[in-house]
Amino acid sequence: xxxxxRFLRDRFIDWGIEPARIRLVPNAVAAGPRAAEPARARxxxxxxxxxxxxxxxxxxxxEAAALLKAEGADLRLALHGGLGHPAPDFAAAFAERLAxxxxxxxxxxxxxxxxxxxxxxxADWIVLPSVWAENAPLTALxxxxxxxxxxxxxxxxxxELVEDGVTxxxxxxxxxxxxxxxxxxxxxxxGLWERxxxxxxxxxxxxxEAHLALYRSLSLRVAx
Numbered sequence: 001x002x003x004x005x006r007f008l009r010d011r012f013i014d015w016g017i018e019p020a021r022i023r024l025v026p027n028a029v030a031a032g033p034r035a036a037e038p039a040r041a042r043x044x045x046x047x048x049x050x051x052x053x054x055x056x057x058x059x060x061x062x063e064a065a066a067l068l069k070a071e072g073a074d075l076r077l078a079l080h081g082g083l084g085h086p087a088p089d090f091a092a093a094f095a096e097r098l099a100x101x102x103x104x105x106x107x108x109x110x111x112x113x114x115x116x117x118x119x120x121x122x123a124d125w126i127v128l129p130s131v132w133a134e135n136a137p138l139t140a141l142x143x144x145x146x147x148x149x150x151x152x153x154x155x156x157x158x159x160e161l162v163e164d165g166v167t168x169x170x171x172x173x174x175x176x177x178x179x180x181x182x183x184x185x186x187x188x189x190x191g192l193w194e195r196x197x198x199x200x201x202x203x204x205x206x207x208x209e210a211h212l213a214l215y216r217s218l219s220l221r222v223a224x
Contacts, residue, residue, distance in 0.1 A: 001021055001022045002022075002023050002025050002211070003025070004026055004027040004136040004157075005135055005136045005157035006024065006160055007156050007157040007160055008135050008136070009022050009024055025207070025211060026136070026202055026207070027136045027138075027141055027207060028141065028201060028202040028203060028206065028207035029141045029145050029204060031117075031145035031146075031201075031203075031204075032117050032145070032146075034146075034147050037147075041190075043186070043187060043192075043193035044075040044076065044124065045078075045122070045123045046075065046077045046078070046124065046125045046127050046183060046186075046187075047077070047078045047079075047080060047119070047123035047125070047126055047127065048078070048079045048080065048081065048128075048129075049081060049116060049120070049139045049142070050081050050128075050137075050138075050139050051081055051084060052081045052082065052084075052086075052094065053083075053084070053086070053090070055130065055131060055132045056128075056129070056131075057128070057130050057153065058079070059090075059093055059097055060129050060173075060175075060176050061077070061079070061105075061129045061176075061179065062094070062097035062100070062101045063097060063176035064176040064177070064179040064183060065105040066097065066105075067176060067177060067180040068180050068183065069100075069101055069105075071180075071184075073104070073183075075184070075187045076104065076106075077101070077104060077105040077106070078105075078106055078123065079106070079107045080108050080109075080110075080111045080119060081110060081111065082109060082110035116142050117145060117146045120146040120148050121148075123148065124148070124187075124193055125148065125149055125150070125183075125186055125193070126139065126140075126143040126146075126148045126149070126150045126151070127150075127179075127183070128150055128151070128152040129151075129153055129171070129173070130153050130155065130156075130158060130173065131153065131155075133156030133157070134155070134156045134157050134158045135157045136157045137157070140152065140161045141201070143198075144198045144200065144201045145200055147198065147200070148197070148198075149167060149168045149169070149193060149198060150167065150168035151168055151169045151170075151179075151182055151183065151186060152169075153171060153172070153173035153174075154170035154171065154173065155173045165196075166196065167196060167198040168196055168198075169182055169186060169196070
């Protein structure tokens with residue numbers, strides 16, 4: 001069994017799988033070249049990427065944005081991603097909360113995955129407010145490859161992948177007020193973005209080689 005996070009490894013063990021049968025191999029994505037970052041006084045552009053769904057915390061994020069709008073906060077939030085085929089109650093709640101958060105927040109719709117790092121370069125912070133226990137979410141890996149610190153829920157594999165105060169910031173899952181406070185602090189704290197900006201992390205080539213090495217060792221074991 002391969003687990004890309006300690007969180008999933010622990011779930012495997014909880015299910016009764018012997019620890020010796022589980023190999024921890026963190027996921028990685030290919031990182032493109034990083035352009036020079038222009039110096040700016042405020043890092044106040046936030047972005048969400050992925051499926052716009054309740055379990056991804058989309059409604060919590062819009063509620064936080066509405067709170068910030070009411071306070072007159074000077075920042076921007078872009079939501080990238082489609083709604084797919086949402087249940088009517090979620091679609092109605094999303095439309096209502098988006099309207100309450102405009103113009104601070106805007107929904108830009110689906111995007112081409114091949115363009116994600118370029119889109120992330122247009123933001124300062126990537127926000128992952130999931131309310132369920134993610135394993136090793138692709139968006140967090142893409143943010144790291146793009147050199148963007150992540151603001152995420154303190155839950156599951158997210159809390160493991162993003163180090164609070166090192167490569168991003170944690171917030172309690174489902175707490176819109178705490179998320180709003182964290183967004184405001186991130187935008188208003190000089191030097192915080194530069195300090196939390198992550199390195200690219202493990203290379204995609206090393207990730208591939210780790211799997212190939214494991215497969216080779218298993219094939220030798222079967223042949224024996």
